[in-house]
Amino acid sequence: MNSDLLALRIGSQLRTLRKVQTVTLAQLSGRCRVTVSQLSLIENGRVDVRLSTLVRILGALGSDLGAIAVKEPSVIPISTVLEGRERARRRLEEAGIGDSSPELRLDRKDGLGVDTSAERQGLPAT
Amino acid sequence: MTDTVHSLLAEAGAAADPTLRRLWLVAAIEKIVGVPVFLVGGAAVDLYVGGYRPTDVDIVGAIRRADREAMISEGFVPVGRHLRWVYPDGGSDDVEFPSSTLDGDFIEVALTDGVRVKVISLESLVVDRIHQATDGSPVTFDEAVRLVAAVAGDADWAAIASDLLSRPDAAFLGSAATARSLLARAGGEATAREFFPED
Numbered sequence: 001m002n003s004d005l006l007a008l009r010i011g012s013q014l015r016t017l018r019k020v021q022t023v024t025l026a027q028l029s030g031r032c033r034v035t036v037s038q039l040s041l042i043e044n045g046r047v048d049v050r051l052s053t054l055v056r057i058l059g060a061l062g063s064d065l066g067a068i069a070v071k072e073p074s075v076i077p078i079s080t081v082l083e084g085r086e087r088a089r090r091r092l093e094e095a096g097i098g099d100s101s102p103e104l105r106l107d108r109k110d111g112l113g114v115d116t117s118a119e120r121q122g123l124p125a126t
Numbered sequence: 127m128t129d130t131v132h133s134l135l136a137e138a139g140a141a142a143d144p145t146l147r148r149l150w151l152v153a154a155i156e157k158i159v160g161v162p163v164f165l166v167g168g169a170a171v172d173l174y175v176g177g178y179r180p181t182d183v184d185i186v187g188a189i190r191r192a193d194r195e196a197m198i199s200e201g202f203v204p205v206g207r208h209l210r211w212v213y214p215d216g217g218s219d220d221v222e223f224p225s226s227t228l229d230g231d232f233i234e235v236a237l238t239d240g241v242r243v244k245v246i247s248l249e250s251l252v253v254d255r256i257h258q259a260t261d262g263s264p265v266t267f268d269e270a271v272r273l274v275a276a277v278a279g280d281a282d283w284a285a286i287a288s289d290l291l292s293r294p295d296a297a298f299l300g301s302a303a304t305a306r307s308l309l310a311r312a313g314g315e316a317t318a319r320e321f322f323p324e325d
Contacts, residue, residue, distance in 0.1 A: 081174070081235055085145075091276055100168075102179045105181065117206065
């Protein structure tokens with residue numbers, strides 16, 4: 001088992017649980033008596049979290065161990081991912097849904113005030 | 127094969143498929159910065175369903191200024207908020223770091239036995255796109271329809287619904303109604319009824 005990846009995945013899920021509830025690190029720290037810096041390290045998978053601490057943090061979020069996957073992330077061979085992409089392509093074709101338009105997406109970003117000049121450089125000339 | 131930065135960048139340059147090229151690039155970036163990085167955004171959509179042509183490569187990770195400098199030392203070129211990598215054939219990818227943390231779960235895509243790239247999970251990506259589609263923009267709505275139509279039964283809709291509907295802004299944004307609308311457009315009425323029932 002890769003403990004670094006496990007810590008990373010647990011931390012990522014904890015962060016998601018916390019942010020879904022719009023709880024700040026400071027607020028969570030106050031609830032579970034784990035320092036803000038330690039919580040940040042845990043959320044970023046930089047430390048191994050003790051089981052008792054993990055249970056306490058989850059409890060402070062109104063949750064328990066059942067809410068998170070305490071296992072390493074799935075490892076998918078690229079060939080499997082590309083097979084899934086091919087299935088997706090066929091579904092879109094059958095549904096009559098065409099490719100996404102990068103120009104439309106960039107136009108939307110322009111509307112949001114985002115500088116898209118660099119990204120437009122990469123588009124093929126029309 | 128060793129997974130040194132230069133060998134990973136060489137693999138990226140040699141890849142004919144733009145999707146694979148980007149994955150090798152992300153692997154190289156993680157090696158350069160030395161912290162976990164995750165592929166998200168449009169490049170992740172393209173990886174899962176194709177036909178997307180991302181205009182840049184969004185990567186999240188706890189990147190510091192020193193890490194950006196390290197990437198520049200390896201040959202990345204600053205272009206505005208992006209760092210551009212130019213491949214030997216003249217093509218390029220612009221890398222952006224829109225956030226320091228991943229919102230959701232991730233998988234590892236194994237390019238080889240020893241080289242893996244962390245990618246936002248399909249379910250977390252769908253949640254992200256549905257969430258974006260609540261902004262009322264036809265572009266984001268159509269993009270979400272496209273993703274949902276493409277992944278259909280491959281996605282864990284129970285997990286998606288649980289994540290999306292547990293967010294404190296779900297009611298305010300009308301996330302359930304948005305999910306129902308785009309599922310209906312994507313031919314997923316049964317999924318909509320099961321996981322996003324009307325009150």
